[in-house]
Amino acid sequence: MNARQIALSTVLAGFAVMAQAIPASADRLANSVAVFAALDKVTGRVQPLEIPMGRTVTFGALMITPRACYTRPSTETPLTSAFIEVDEVVLDGSSHRIFTGWTFAESPGLHAVEHPTFDVWLTSCKTPSADISAGRRSNAPKP
Numbered sequence: 808m809n810a811r812q813i814a815l816s817t818v819l820a821g822f823a824v825m826a827q828a829i830p831a832s833a834d835r836l837a838n839s840v841a842v843f844a845a846l847d848k849v850t851g852r853v854q855p856l857e858i859p860m861g862r863t864v865t866f867g868a869l870m871i872t873p874r875a876c877y878t879r880p881s882t883e884t885p886l887t888s889a890f891i892e893v894d895e896v897v898l899d900g901s902s903h904r905i906f907t908g909w910t911f912a913e914s915p916g917l918h919a920v921e922h923p924t925f926d927v928w929l930t931s932c933k934t935p936s937a938d939i940s941a942g943r944r945s946n947a948p949k950p
Contacts, residue, residue, distance in 0.1 A: 836880065838932035841873035841889045846926040855930070867925050870894040870902060876932035887912035889929045893920050 843856040845866040856871065858864045863872040876889040893906040906920045915928035 834880070835877040835886075838876045838878060838934050840933050840935055841876040841891070841929065842931045842933060843871065843927050844930050845869075845871075848924055848926065856927075857933075859935075865896075866927065868896050869905075869920075869922065869925050869927060870896060871927060876929075878932050885913060887929065887932055889932065891920075891929075893927065895922065 839860055841858050841860070843858065845854050845856050846852070847854075847867055854866065856864055856866060858871060858873050860873055860876065863870050865871075870893070872892045872894075874890045874892065876887075878887050879885065888909055888911050890909050891906070892904065894902040895905045896902045905922060908918050910918050910920075910929040912929045912931055920927045
């Protein structure tokens with residue numbers, strides 16, 4: 808073997824080692840419903856909320872609107888995330904945005920909706936049963 812062949816085989820061996828060290832990235836699966844748990848801190852009531860993308864649901868003084876909800880295939884490490892907008896309705900009837908951003912079901916405290924009276928956190932994403940009958944499977948773990 809000459810020096811060129813040795814260098815080439817060393818580079819190829821390095822690429823092979825790097826390819827094994829880099830985990831395969833899974834495709835994210837878009838879902839049409841975001842599932843949240845909402846807590847009223849005054850009454851202690853916890854309520855599940857299933858909200859279709861782009862729709863707004865009111866919980867107490869909060870208006871929650873999911874814009875995207877993604878999961879991974881069941882063969883991959885769970886990673887459930889949603890992009891949401893949360894507005895607070897104040898006493899005069901006006902509302903103002905208190906949260907816009909990504910939330911993660913596996914780390915609910917990472918990007919939490921901070922409010923003195925209410926907590927809202929993502930629990931899962933899912934596809935409604937009508938979509939399943941049309942040939943699509945549910946992509947979300949059970950809450």
